[in-house]
Amino acid sequence: MKVRFLKKSLAWCCLLLLFIISCKKPETWDAEAYNEWYSGGQQTIWDQSAGAFSSMFPVISNRNALIHEVGDKAFEATFVSSGNLNPGLGPLFNSVACTSCHINDGRGTPIGPGTQMVSLLFRMSIPGEDPHGGPLGVPGFGGQLQQNAIFGAQPEAEVEINYSEQSASYADGTNYSLRVPNYSVVNAYAPLPGDVMFSPRIAPPVFGLGLLEAVNENTILEYEDESDADGDGISGKANYVWDVLASKNKIGRFGWKCGQPTVLQQSAGAYNEDMGITSFLFPIESTHGQTQHIDAVPEPEISDSLLYAVADYVRTLAVPARRNADDPQVKYGKQLFHDANCSSCHRPMMQTGVDVSFQEVSAQYIFPYTDLLLHDMGPDLADFRPDHRANGYEWRTPPLWGIGLTDIVNGHANFLHDGRARNLEEAILWHGGEAQQSKEIFRNMSAADRDALITFLKSL
Amino acid sequence: MKNKFTILMTMVLFITISSCTKEPETSDDVVTTPEDLGQKILDDFSNVVASDIYHDLSENTSLLYEHVLALQSAPDENLLTTCKQDWRNARSSWEKSEAFLFGPVSTENIDPRIDTWPVNFQDLEGELAGSHAFTHDYIDGLQDALKGFHPIEYLLFGQEGNKTHSEFNAREFEYLVALCENLKELTSSLNASWNTNSTSSYASTLMSAGPGNTVYGSKLSAYEEMVNAMAGICSEVAEGKMNEPFVLQDASLEESPFAFNSITDFTNNIRGVESVYLASFVEDGKGLEDLVRQHNLSLDSTIKSKIQQAIAALQNITVPFGQAIIEQPVQVQNAIDAITSLEETISTDLLQLVQLHGNL
Numbered sequence: 122m123k124v125r126f127l128k129k130s131l132a133w134c135c136l137l138l139l140f141i142i143s144c145k146k147p148e149t150w151d152a153e154a155y156n157e158w159y160s161g162g163q164q165t166i167w168d169q170s171a172g173a174f175s176s177m178f179p180v181i182s183n184r185n186a187l188i189h190e191v192g193d194k195a196f197e198a199t200f201v202s203s204g205n206l207n208p209g210l211g212p213l214f215n216s217v218a219c220t221s222c223h224i225n226d227g228r229g230t231p232i233g234p235g236t237q238m239v240s241l242l243f244r245m246s247i248p249g250e251d252p253h254g255g256p257l258g259v260p261g262f263g264g265q266l267q268q269n270a271i272f273g274a275q276p277e278a279e280v281e282i283n284y285s286e287q288s289a290s291y292a293d294g295t296n297y298s299l300r301v302p303n304y305s306v307v308n309a310y311a312p313l314p315g316d317v318m319f320s321p322r323i324a325p326p327v328f329g330l331g332l333l334e335a336v337n338e339n340t341i342l343e344y345e346d347e348s349d350a351d352g353d354g355i356s357g358k359a360n361y362v363w364d365v366l367a368s369k370n371k372i373g374r375f376g377w378k379c380g381q382p383t384v385l386q387q388s389a390g391a392y393n394e395d396m397g398i399t400s401f402l403f404p405i406e407s408t409h410g411q412t413q414h415i416d417a418v419p420e421p422e423i424s425d426s427l428l429y430a431v432a433d434y435v436r437t438l439a440v441p442a443r444r445n446a447d448d449p450q451v452k453y454g455k456q457l458f459h460d461a462n463c464s465s466c467h468r469p470m471m472q473t474g475v476d477v478s479f480q481e482v483s484a485q486y487i488f489p490y491t492d493l494l495l496h497d498m499g500p501d502l503a504d505f506r507p508d509h510r511a512n513g514y515e516w517r518t519p520p521l522w523g524i525g526l527t528d529i530v531n532g533h534a535n536f537l538h539d540g541r542a543r544n545l546e547e548a549i550l551w552h553g554g555e556a557q558q559s560k561e562i563f564r565n566m567s568a569a570d571r572d573a574l575i576t577f578l579k580s581l
Numbered sequence: 582m583k584n585k586f587t588i589l590m591t592m593v594l595f596i597t598i599s600s601c602t603k604e605p606e607t608s609d610d611v612v613t614t615p616e617d618l619g620q621k622i623l624d625d626f627s628n629v630v631a632s633d634i635y636h637d638l639s640e641n642t643s644l645l646y647e648h649v650l651a652l653q654s655a656p657d658e659n660l661l662t663t664c665k666q667d668w669r670n671a672r673s674s675w676e677k678s679e680a681f682l683f684g685p686v687s688t689e690n691i692d693p694r695i696d697t698w699p700v701n702f703q704d705l706e707g708e709l710a711g712s713h714a715f716t717h718d719y720i721d722g723l724q725d726a727l728k729g730f731h732p733i734e735y736l737l738f739g740q741e742g743n744k745t746h747s748e749f750n751a752r753e754f755e756y757l758v759a760l761c762e763n764l765k766e767l768t769s770s771l772n773a774s775w776n777t778n779s780t781s782s783y784a785s786t787l788m789s790a791g792p793g794n795t796v797y798g799s800k801l802s803a804y805e806e807m808v809n810a811m812a813g814i815c816s817e818v819a820e821g822k823m824n825e826p827f828v829l830q831d832a833s834l835e836e837s838p839f840a841f842n843s844i845t846d847f848t849n850n851i852r853g854v855e856s857v858y859l860a861s862f863v864e865d866g867k868g869l870e871d872l873v874r875q876h877n878l879s880l881d882s883t884i885k886s887k888i889q890q891a892i893a894a895l896q897n898i899t900v901p902f903g904q905a906i907i908e909q910p911v912q913v914q915n916a917i918d919a920i921t922s923l924e925e926t927i928s929t930d931l932l933q934l935v936q937l938h939g940n941l
Contacts, residue, residue, distance in 0.1 A: 169798075170806040171683040172813065194821060199693070201701035201726050206833055210701070210724075217724050218693070225687060239690055269724065272707030444798065529796045529806075532688025 160522045160581070161329055161440025162473070162485030173441040173526045174226040174328040178481050185437055185481065192434025195427050196220060200396055202271045202417075209422030211397040212274040212415045213267035213408050215242045219431070222324035222395070226438060227530040229324030231282060231302075231540035240324040241539060242266070242395065243280060243304070246506060247316055253363035253370070255380075255509050261311045263407050265394040266319070274413040278309040284541075289550075292565040299550060302541050310413070318506035318513075321539035322377050326530075329522060330375065330384050331436030333489060335482035337474035338372045344468055344492040355465045355555045357494035360517075362509045365389075365402050374493050377538045378508040379517045385432040392423060400428045437481065441523045443488075445580045454577025457570055461562040466518040466555070468492040490521035490581060499553020502537065514554060525579035545578050546571070618871060619800050619941030620788075625866025626807060626857065627784040631681055632775040633862045634853070638674035639765075639772035645671055645733075646761040653754040656746040665737055669842060671764075672730060676846045677862075679817075680853030681810045684783040685774040691767050693725045698836045700735055701726035709752050715759035731837070733760050738839035804939040807869065808932050811854045815891075815924035818850050819917045823902075827913050832903035843902035848895045851920065854927075855888045873931065876938050880930050887923040894919040 159165040166176040177189045196219045200210035216222050222229050222240035229240020243266040246256035258264040262277055270276045283303045290296045304321060306313065338359075347358045360379035364371040365386055373379035381387040389402035399406055399420040408414045445451050458464060467490040476483040495515040505513035516538060524545070528534050534544045542548035552560040563571065645667035652660045675696065678686070686692050704727055713719060720728060736757045738744055749757075777784040787806075790797035797803040822843070826834035837843045855861075860868030873881045894916040898905045905913050 168805065168809065169802045170809045171687060172809050190820070194825065199697050199699065199726050201699055202703040204699065204702055204833075205831075206699045217697075217726060221690075221693060221725070224690060271701075271724075272704035272711070529802070532685065534795075 156486045157469075157488055158443045158446050159486075160443055160488045161332055162487045164329075164332060164437075164439045164481065164485065165442045166439040167442050169441065169444060169526060169529065171225055171530055174326055174438065174523060174530050176439045176441075178331075178437045178439050181437060181481050185433065188430050188433045189437045191427075192430035192432070195423075195431045196223075196226075196434055200398060209398050209418040211269075211271040211408075212406075212413050213270050213277060213411075214397040215265070215267055215269060215395045216240075217396065219391070223327050225530045226328055227326045228527055228533075228535070229540065230531065230533050230535050231323065242268075242322055243306075244320040244322060244506070244508075246318055247314055248318075254361075255363060256507065259314060259317055261411060262313070262317075263394075263411075265407065266306070267394075267397070267407065270413060271415075274408075274415060275310045276308075277413075278306045278313075281305045281307055291568075291571070293568060295568060297546065297550065299547055300541050300543060302539060318504070320378075320504040320506045320508070323535075323538060323540045325377070325519065326523060326527075327435050328438035329440040329487075329489065329520065330387075330438070331479075331482050332440065332473055332485060332487050333374055333491075333493065333520070334384055334436065335473035335476055335479070335485075336374075336471050336487075336493065340471055340474070341372060341374075341493045345494055353462075353465065354558055355462070355496070357466065357492055357496060358510065358515065359493075360495055360508075360510045373509065377516055377519075378511040379493065379495055380508050380511070383432075384436050385429070388432045388435060389428055392428070398422045401425050402428070440487070440489075441526055443580055444525065445576075448576075448580070450573050451577050451580045454573035454575070454580075457566070457574045458577055461559045461566075461574070463559050464490075465559075466492055466494070466496055467521055468518075488522060488581075491518045494518060496556065497554035498551075498556060501553050502551055504538075521578065521581050524581050545575050549574075615875075616941050618867060618875075619939070621867040622860065622869060622872060623788050623790055623800065623803055625860040625868060626681075627775065627788050628777050629860050629864050629866035630856050630862050630868075631678075632772075632777050632784055633864070634674055634678045634856070635768070635772040635775050637862075638671060638678060639768045641667060641671035641674055642761070642765045642768045646758075646765040649737075649754075649758050649761045652746070653758050656749060656754075658746050661737070661744075661746040665840070668730075668734060668737055669840065669845070671768075672837070672840075672842060672846065673849050675730065675768075676849035677853035677856060679850050680814045680857050681807065682813065683806055683810050684787070686771055689770075689774070691771055695729035695764055695767050696731070697725040697729055698731055699726065699833075700731045702735075705732060705735070709756060715755050717759075717762070720759045720763045728760055728763055730764070733757065733764065734837060734839045734842075736760070740839065742839050742841055800941050801936065801939045804869065804872075804935045805932070807857055808927060808935055811857055812924050812928035812932070814850050814854060815920050815927060818847050819920040819924060822847060823913065823917050823920075826902070827906045827910075827917070830906060832906065835903045835906075838901075838903050841901040841903075844895055844898050844905075847902075847916075847920075848892055851888060851891045851895070851923070854923070858884060858888070869931070869935065872938060873934055877934060880926075880934060884923075884926055884931060887919070887926055891916070891919040891923050 163180050164178045166179055168176055177186060198207050199218045200207045202210050210217060216239060231241045244264060245259050245262060245266050246264060247259050249257035251257050256264060267277050268279055284300045286298045287301050288296060288298045342359060345357050345359050347356050349356045360373035361370045362373040362380055362382050364382040371382040373382055375381040375387045381390060386402060389400045392398040392400055393403040394407050397407055399422045401421050404420045406414060406416055469490055470486060470488050473482050473485045473487060495511045495517055497514045498516050503514040507513055536542040536548040537551055542551055549560060549563050645664060648660060648664045648667055652664055682692060701724060736753055774782055775784045776782045786796050787803055790800045790803035822836055826832060835843050837846050858868055859870050860866035870881060898909055898912045898916060900908055
C-alpha cells in the first residue's frame with residue numbers, strides 16, 4: 122500500500138514538473154551576450170601585446186597555415202628597384218613594403234618622426250567616371266599621388282600637412298579641441314588640373330578581413346536603408362565596385378569608402394599603386410604613360426602565387442579577444458553605446474556565411490562593430506570626392522574590433538580616415554551627418570558617462 | 582643526546598637550505614612578495630636589459646660615426662679596421678635588442694630605417710654616381726633600403742668583404758658619413774625613449790604597467806609582450822633569416838653578407854633572448870627566470886639548456902652562412918631545429934606559465 126502511494130506521488134510530481142517546464146517560455150538564445158568575448162568567433166586570439174593583430178587563425182588547416190607563413194614573409198618583404206631579390210619597386214611609389222604602412226598589421230599614423238609621411242596616401246581624381254563607374258584618374262598622375270620615386274625618377278608631388286585647432290565644449294562645460302588638417306600639394310612634377318580632387322587615406326589594420334569577406338552580401342544589405350525608410354536619420358548604403366577577376370560589379374567591403382570588393386583585389390591594388398609592383402590582376406604600372414616610366418623588370422613583378430599567398434595571409438589574421446568585457450563600467454559603457462544609437466552603424470554582430478571551401482571562416486558569429494555600409498559623415502569629414510556609389514560625404518563604417526589595442530600595437534591612438542583624431546573622444550566628436558545625433562548625445566553626457574563609453578570602446 | 586643530534590641536524594638542514602637559495606643579485610634586490618617580484622621583473626627588464634642594450638647601441642654607433650669622420654679626413658687602413666669593428670660592435674648590440682622588438686623601435690618605424698634587407702643596389706649605385714648633397718634631410722627622406730646597417734656594411738666592407746681604405750672615393754665617404762650620422766641619431770633617439778629616469782619614456786610606460794596604463798593595462802600584458810617578443814625573434818631567425826636562404830639555396834638572401842657576420846648576428850639574437858629571460862646584460866637583475874623558478878624548476882632548466890643548445894648549434898657552423906647553406910647543410914638544419922625548439926618552449930610553456938602566474 123505504502124509503495125503504491127509512493128509510486129502515485131512520484132507520478133504526480135513528474136506530471137507537475139513536466140507541466141511547469143512546458144509552461145516556461147523558451148528563452149531566446151542571446152548570441153551576442155554569449156559570444157562577445159570572442160570578437161572573431163572561433164578565430165579569436167587571446168593576445169594583448171604588440172603582436173595582437175599579427176596572429177594566424179588559431180583554427181586553420183595545415184595547408185592554409187603554410188600559405189599564411191609564405192604570405193607573412195611576402196608581406197614583410199622590402200622591394201628594391203632591380204636585382205634577384207624583390208625587384209620591381211616603383212618607379213613611383215608610396216612605400217617599399219606592406220609593413221611600412223601596416224606596421225604590426227595595424228593602423229598608420231599621419232606623420233612619422235621628422236616629416237616623413239609613411240602611412241598616409243592621397244587618392245586623386247577629376248570629375249567624371251571611369252568605364253566601370255569608378256573615379257576618373259588625373260591625366261599624368263593616375264588615381265593616386267606617389268610621393269616617392271626610385272633613383273632617377275621624379276616623385277609626382279609632395280604633400281604638406283598643417284593643423285589648426287578648433288575649440289568647443291561639452292554640455293557640462295568641459296573644453297575640448299579638435300585638430301583640423303589642411304593639406305597642400307607642392308612641387309608637383311607637372312601642372313595639376315584645377316578641378317582635381319584629393320582624398321587622404323590612412324592605412325587601416327588588416328586583421329579579420331577574411332571573416333568580413335565571408336559575410337554574405339544579403340547580411341550586409343539587411344542594414345541598408347538608403348532612403349531612410351524607417352526615418353531614424355540613418356541610411357546606410359552599399360557600394361558596388363568593379364571586381365576585376367569576376368569582370369562584374371560586386372559589393373564593396375574594403376577600404377575607407379568600400380572601394381574594393383575582395384581582399385585579393387585590395388592587395389593587388391596596394392601593390393600596384395603603393396609600391397609600383399605589377400601583378401596578374403593589375404599588370405600595368407601605375408606610371409604607364411607618364412614621363413617617369415622606367416621599367417626594367419618584366420610584368421608581372423610579383424608572381425600569381427605570391428599575390429594569392431599575401432591575400433591569404435591577410436585573410437587568416439586572427440581577431441584579438443575583448444578585454445574586461447564583464448567589467449561593470451565597460452558594461453555600462455556598452456549600454457550607453459547602444460542608447461546613443463552608435464550601434465545603428467557600428468553593428469555589433471554579424472554572422473559569416475557558410476563556405477565549405479574555406480571552413481576557417483564559415484558560419485561564425487563575429488563582433489566587428491561595422492555594417493560595411495557607407496554613411497554620410499557630414500561636411501567636416503567630407504573629402505568631396507566620389508568613389509563609385511559613395512559621394513564626397515560618405516565613408517564606410519570602420520570596424521571597431523581591436524581598437525582598444527591600437528596604443529600597444531601602433532604606439533598611438535590616431536583615428537579616422539586621415540588620422541586627424543588623436544584619441545577616441547576626438548574620433549567621436551568629428552562625427553557629423555547621419556551620426557550628428559549620436560555625437561550630440563555623447564556631448565551631452567556627464568564626464569563619468571563619457572568615460573564609461575570610452576572604456577567600453579577600449580575593451581573592444 | 583638525541584636532542585643535541587636533532588639541533589645539529591636542524592642547523593645542518595638550515596645551512597643547506599640557505600646555501601641553496603639563489604643569492605640576491607644586488608643589495609636592493611630583496612624581493613619579499615610575488616607583487617614585488619612582478620614589479621622588479623619589469624623594472625629590471627627596463628633598467629638592466631633594454632636601456633643598457635640601447636645605451637650600448639647608441640654608444641657604438643656614435644663611435645662608428647666619429648671614426649668614419651676621421652677616416653674620411655685621413656684615410657688609413659688601421660682606422661678602416663676600427664670602423665669595421667665599430668660596425669660589428671653596433672651590430673652586436675642591435676641584434677641583442679631584436680629580442681625585444683616592441684615599443685618605439687617598432688611604432689616609430691625605427692627598425693626598417695636602420696635594418697632593412699635587401700639593399701637597393703641599383704639606387705645605391707645611382708646615389709653614388711649622382712651629385713645630390715647627402716644632407717641630413719636628404720638621407721632622412723631616402724627609402725629604407727638605402728640607409729641603415731646594410732648600406733653602411735656594403736660601403737665599409739665592399740662586395741667581397743675585403744675593401745681597403747684606398748678603394749674609397751670621396752662620394753662614398755660622403756654617403757658613408759651621412760648614413761652613419763643618421764644611424765647614430767636614430768639609435769640615440771631609441772636610447773632616449775628607454776631612458777628609465779624620464780617619466781615620459783617607454784620604460785616608464787612598461788614599468789607602470791597596471792590599471793590606468795593606456796598601453797599595458799596589467800602587468801600580465803607586459804610579461805606577455807616580453808615573452809612574445811622573445812618567441813618572435815627565435816621564429817624570425819629560424820624561419821626567416823636562416824631557413825629562407827637555406828631552402829632556396831640562395832646566398833643573396835643572407836643578411837650581413839659583406840662582413841660575413843650572419844652567424845654572429847643570429848647568435849646575438851639568441852643572446853638577447855637569454856638577456857631578457859635572465860634580466861642580465863652588464864648587471865644581473867630579476868627576470869622572467871625568477872618567476873619561472875618559483876613555479877617550475879624543470880621548465881627553467883629546459884629554457885636555459887635550449888638557449889645554450891641553440892647557441893652551440895650556431896657555433897658548430899664554421900664557415901660564413903652564405904657558404905654554410907651549401908657546404909654545411911646538417912649544421913645549418915641542426916641550428917634551425919634547435920632555435921625552433923627554443924621558440925616552441927617559449928611560445929607555449931613559458932607563455933602559459935606567465936599567463937597562469939603572472940597576474941600580479
